[in-house]
Amino acid sequence: MADFNQILDAGDVQAGIINTVVEIPKWSTLKIEWNRELAVFELDRVEPSIFAKPVNYGFIPQTLDEDGDELDTLIITNDPIPTGVYLKGRVIGVMKFVDDGEVDDKIIVVPADDRNTGDQINSIDDVHEQWKQKVEHHFNHYKDLKKPGSTKVESWGGVQEAKKVINESIERWKNQ
Numbered sequence: 001m002a003d004f005n006q007i008l009d010a011g012d013v014q015a016g017i018i019n020t021v022v023e024i025p026k027w028s029t030l031k032i033e034w035n036r037e038l039a040v041f042e043l044d045r046v047e048p049s050i051f052a053k054p055v056n057y058g059f060i061p062q063t064l065d066e067d068g069d070e071l072d073t074l075i076i077t078n079d080p081i082p083t084g085v086y087l088k089g090r091v092i093g094v095m096k097f098v099d100d101g102e103v104d105d106k107i108i109v110v111p112a113d114d115r116n117t118g119d120q121i122n123s124i125d126d127v128h129e130q131w132k133q134k135v136e137h138h139f140n141h142y143k144d145l146k147k148p149g150s151t152k153v154e155s156w157g158g159v160q161e162a163k164k165v166i167n168e169s170i171e172r173w174k175n176q
Contacts, residue, residue, distance in 0.1 A: 003039035005070075008061040008086065013166050016091045016159060017112050020073040024057040025080035032083050034059055034070060041083055051142040054134050056081045063169035064176060066103035071169040073107045074135065076127065078116065088112040093124030094162035096154040097139060100147065105165050106139075124156050132156060 004021050011018035023032050023041065029052045035042040056077060059070035075081060075089060089109030097104050110121045121127060136153045143150050157165075 004034070004061045004086070005036060005039075010060050010062050010166060010170050011088065013091075013163055013170070016163065017088050018060055018073075018091055018107070018109065018166065020058045020060055020075060020087060020089045020107075020109060022056055022058040022075065022081045022083055022085045022087075024053050025082055026054065026056045026077070027052050027080055036070070047142065048145060051138070054138050060107065060166065060169070062173045063166065064172035065105060065165075065169050066172075067099065069104075071107060071166060072104065073109050076108065076110045076121065076131075077114075090114075090119075090122070091159055091162045091166070092121055092126065093159060094157040094165050095135070095139070096157060098152045098154060099143075100150045107162050107166060123159055125158075 008019045021034065023034055024030065029047045029049050031044040031047055032041050033044045056075035058073040058075055060073060061070065063071040065071045073089060074095065075087070081087070090112045091107060091109055093108040095106040095108060097106055108124060110117070114121070139151055139153050
């Protein structure tokens with residue numbers, strides 16, 4: 001397997017098109033994480049079925065969030081995308097998130113070429129409110145059986161705020 005941090009960069013952040021790699025497919029209970037040191041996907045744990053991910057979950061290469069991991073992405077599609085798939089994503093917003101006291105923001109993206117929606121989702125405001133409520137509920141509660149109250153969705157931000165978070169994460173990567 002290739003080391004995604006060696007062969008991909010973050011993408012064209014200014015244009016709002018980023019590179020992202022899927023770690024966890026939508027509806028999976030497997031907590032799969034990119035292990036940067038080994039350059040492999042690693043099964044961290046198996047979650048209870050009530051905490052299956054309601055959205056595809058990935059990361060942006062050559063970034064570091066404040067929690068020390070690559071910056072996370074939530075990739076909106078109807079179907080699950082398998083672990084290890086790389087895609088160009090159009091940035092539509094950010095979910096400001098705190099996990100166990102650490103900033104762990106999630107960049108919200110859609111495929112850059114989404115013929116299913118006709119490329120109609122261009123900002124977080126184009127996403128149905130019910131989707132945001134489901135995702136927010138998941139991230140506020142997915143650790144409840146182990147560490148209740150340790151996660152909190154603080155807010156949703158737009159494209160410009162998402163680009164700012166990405167650029168800060170690129171700088172962290174460069175300065176590590």
